[in-house]
Structure formats: structure tokens, C-alpha cells
Amino acid sequence: YDGARVTVQRFLNAASADEIVFTRGTTEAINLVAQAWGRAHLGPGDDVLVTRMEHHSNFVPWQSIARERGANFRIVETGDDWRLDLGHLEKLLRQGRPKVLAVTAMSNVLGTVNPVAEIAALAKSHGALVVVDGAQAMAHRPLTVAELGPIDFLAFSGHKMCGPTGIGVLWGRREILERMPPWQFGGDMILQVGDEATTWNELPYKFEAGTPSYADAIAFGAALDYLAELGWERIAAHEAELVSYGRGLLEKIPGVRVLAPRDPAFHGAVLSFTAEGVHPHDMATFLDAEGIAVRAGHHCAQPLMRKLGVAATNRASVSFYNTKEEMALLAGGVRRAMEYFA
Structure with a gap:
């Protein structure tokens, strides 16, 4: 199981396997960030930015947490040739108080490949967290976290990469994951349970409550090896x-x-x-x-x-x-x- 985690780490060229959190898929990974990070950091007057081309899984979680926290929900529009309008993105970043930008690496409808590194650099220059939906892109254009630029989170699924359903990955920057509270609670994600309070396990187990899907994670690791062999x-x-x-x-x-x-x-x-x-x-x-x-x-x-x-x-x-x-x-x-x- 943890060998599969190392396989994913190497695939992404991530700094540590501790930054690899196994989830049930891209949807759960993005919801984890929206609920755990969003609930702790978003408030009235903040701006949550998503793009017009997002899958509902990278749209609705942010729409929901923005409404819950009283934040503004902004949509970055598409421009010419069905590509993201970077001018509109910059306008939204400049005129508001951007806290997070959620963007797909590749549209599951249009096939548009977004220049994520450029987008992330622009968002970070205005202080926004960057969450990337890699579900559609990763099976076709494998992306390392370095290639994607100064992003903070990346989510993708096994079933789009010759792996089984029900397994996905959330990569996050270690310093952010360490500060972020857990979203789900139960076995394995705890360190010590007291009568009045509980302390959390170390990364990545803090975010993997309950019995993991061992078989699916191992199969996903094998699928990544297979794709690497193909070239x-x-x-x-x-x-x-x-x-x-x-x-x-x-x-x-x-x-x-x-x-x-x-x-x-x-x-x-x-x-x-x-x-x-x-x-x-x-x-x-x-x-x-x-x-x-x-x-x-x-x-x-x-x-x-x-x-x-x-x-x-x-x-x-x-x-x-x-x-x-x-x-x-x-x-x-x-x-x-x-x-x-x-």
C-alpha cells in the first residue's frame, strides 16, 4: 500500500510520499480541500475563483463552501478559441480579495489544455491558493508538480489511468497539509484520543480515516508502472x-x-x-x-x-x-x- 504511495510520488516527482493522500477519487480529493482548508480560511469578503470549464467536482464544492462562509464566488470565463481568458482572470484577481483559484489542467468537455504554470504564477502573485483538477489531463499528459508551477494542490483519479474505480490522489504542499485540519474522523487518523480532546496522526494518515482501499491503491500503482513502460x-x-x-x-x-x-x-x-x-x-x-x-x-x-x-x-x-x-x-x-x- 505504501509502496503504491511511493510510486505516485515518483510519478509526480513530489518531494515526499507524505504529500500523497489516497482518496476515493478526484471528487473526494477536491471536497477534502474545500471543506478542510476552505472552512478554516474563507470568510465574508473573500473571493473564491473557479473557471467556466470546470467539472462539477471542481465547481460545486467551492460554490458550496463560498456560500457557507459568506465568500464571493467568481467564475473566470473562456475566451477566444475556447481557451481560458487570462485577461479576465487577472481582472478578477486584481479587483477582489482572492483566496483560492480552482482550475482544471484540461477540460473534460473541450479538451482545452490550460497553461497551469502561467495561471498559477498569476494567482500566487495575488496571494491565492491554487487547486488543480488533473483528472482529465494526467492520463494523457503526465504532469509533475514542478511542471505545474507554484500550485498548492493537485487531484486526480485512478480509473482514468488504467486503474480501478474508487481510488484517487490528493497531492498537497507539505506545509499546507500540516496546518490543515482533518476533514473525516475515525481510525488511523488519530495519534491519541483523550476524554476531552484528540491529537492527529502524522501525514498523510491524518487525512485517511478508516480502512483504506488497499487493493485499489496497489492496483493503481501497477497501472502507473504499466503506463510508464508504454512510454x-x-x-x-x-x-x-x-x-x-x-x-x-x-x-x-x-x-x-x-x-x-x-x-x-x-x-x-x-x-x-x-x-x-x-x-x-x-x-x-x-x-x-x-x-x-x-x-x-x-x-x-x-x-x-x-x-x-x-x-x-x-x-x-x-x-x-x-x-x-x-x-x-x-x-x-x-x-x-x-x-x-x-
């Missing part, structure tokens, strides 16, 4: 080629709109699209009958959907095991679906 540079290059190829095929279809940055440097391994005259759920059902799996819906990003002006999209996610032939099958299936529903 992250090979994975990234292969996926970039597939995304470019697949996007080109989809954009040749009249009535199909691909929602993603034009610049490939800012577009990760996700292709979201709409097809004129076909509801995304109908499209997904049609493609499923042809053996093609896409997701349909708001993708847990309703605030972004409002900005896009749609209720839902289809999303094709690309991984190292996909092929150009499969991208061609996707495009062909979309064409046939549009003909069928015409």
Missing part, C-alpha cells in the same frame, strides 16, 4: 495524431460542429461535437449499435454548456489503444446517423 512520450504523440486526424474527418461532415481549440498545442485527447438535427443521446445510441462508444450529455459541466449554447454534446475520448481506423469508423457512423435522422 508517456509515445502515448502523447499517438493521441495527438489521432485527435488531429479524427477532428479533420468530423469537420468534413456538413452540420458537425467540433467544440475544441484550433491550436493543437492547447487541444488534448478529447473530441466533443454536435451534429445538426441529431440529439446527442440519439447519436450515442446509434453509434453504440455500431460498436462505437461515445458519451452524450452535459459531461458534468452545465455552466460550460450554457456558455456553449447547447444542452449536451457527444464526446469521443482518445487513448493510446485507439487507431486511425477507429476514428474513421466514428466519422462514418456520424454520417450514417445524420442520414438516418434526417
Whole structure:
């Protein structure tokens, strides 16, 4: 179990395995920070910043704790080419009292790859804590904590990286984790329980109350080893080629709109699209009958959907095991679906 923790530490190039907290996933990791750090540090007049492109798991916890603590909840908007509007971010940082910025490393809808190091440096210059949702990015573009710049927390999940469900990671700066109170209470997270007061265990166990998911953590460590054997540079290059190829095929279809940055440097391994005259759920059902799996819906990003002006999209996610032939099958299936529903 702790060997898997060391594997994660090395994967992130973190300073210490003590900075690696195992959770049930990205959602729990972000809630841990919002509840434990947020409740202790946020108050009336403070600003909590999130971006328009956040997954609900990095939006709602901050919205909730801001309301509870009387803080202001601010949304950083997207700008041209579906990228984050850094000018708007700087405006919000300058005009308020920013305490925390929550930002995704890669949008799970648009595939937008955010310049996290630049964003974090800007936020830190205004005194804000930086929390990064790495769930979508880490499976495609492994990021060390040094590459991400002066961030304070990073959360990601095992199931997006060939690991099992129900396991995730919260990395946090040691000095912040040491000062932060625990969120959940019970076995293993205590040092001494007295009649009137209790002292907490050392890091990282202070944040791992109860019986851990030993098997899932060990399996996740094995999955990281497997991905490393495949070679992250090979994975990234292969996926970039597939995304470019697949996007080109989809954009040749009249009535199909691909929602993603034009610049490939800012577009990760996700292709979201709409097809004129076909509801995304109908499209997904049609493609499923042809053996093609896409997701349909708001993708847990309703605030972004409002900005896009749609209720839902289809999303094709690309991984190292996909092929150009499969991208061609996707495009062909979309064409046939549009003909069928015409």
C-alpha cells in the first residue's frame, strides 16, 4: 500500500510520499480541500475563483463552501478559441480579495489544455491558493508538480489511468497539509484520543480515516508502472495524431460542429461535437449499435454548456489503444446517423 504511495510520488516527482493522500477519487480529493482548508480560511469578503470549464467536482464544492462562509464566488470565463481568458482572470484577481483559484489542467468537455504554470504564477502573485483538477489531463499528459508551477494542490483519479474505480490522489504542499485540519474522523487518523480532546496522526494518515482501499491503491500503482513502460512520450504523440486526424474527418461532415481549440498545442485527447438535427443521446445510441462508444450529455459541466449554447454534446475520448481506423469508423457512423435522422 505504501509502496503504491511511493510510486505516485515518483510519478509526480513530489518531494515526499507524505504529500500523497489516497482518496476515493478526484471528487473526494477536491471536497477534502474545500471543506478542510476552505472552512478554516474563507470568510465574508473573500473571493473564491473557479473557471467556466470546470467539472462539477471542481465547481460545486467551492460554490458550496463560498456560500457557507459568506465568500464571493467568481467564475473566470473562456475566451477566444475556447481557451481560458487570462485577461479576465487577472481582472478578477486584481479587483477582489482572492483566496483560492480552482482550475482544471484540461477540460473534460473541450479538451482545452490550460497553461497551469502561467495561471498559477498569476494567482500566487495575488496571494491565492491554487487547486488543480488533473483528472482529465494526467492520463494523457503526465504532469509533475514542478511542471505545474507554484500550485498548492493537485487531484486526480485512478480509473482514468488504467486503474480501478474508487481510488484517487490528493497531492498537497507539505506545509499546507500540516496546518490543515482533518476533514473525516475515525481510525488511523488519530495519534491519541483523550476524554476531552484528540491529537492527529502524522501525514498523510491524518487525512485517511478508516480502512483504506488497499487493493485499489496497489492496483493503481501497477497501472502507473504499466503506463510508464508504454512510454508517456509515445502515448502523447499517438493521441495527438489521432485527435488531429479524427477532428479533420468530423469537420468534413456538413452540420458537425467540433467544440475544441484550433491550436493543437492547447487541444488534448478529447473530441466533443454536435451534429445538426441529431440529439446527442440519439447519436450515442446509434453509434453504440455500431460498436462505437461515445458519451452524450452535459459531461458534468452545465455552466460550460450554457456558455456553449447547447444542452449536451457527444464526446469521443482518445487513448493510446485507439487507431486511425477507429476514428474513421466514428466519422462514418456520424454520417450514417445524420442520414438516418434526417
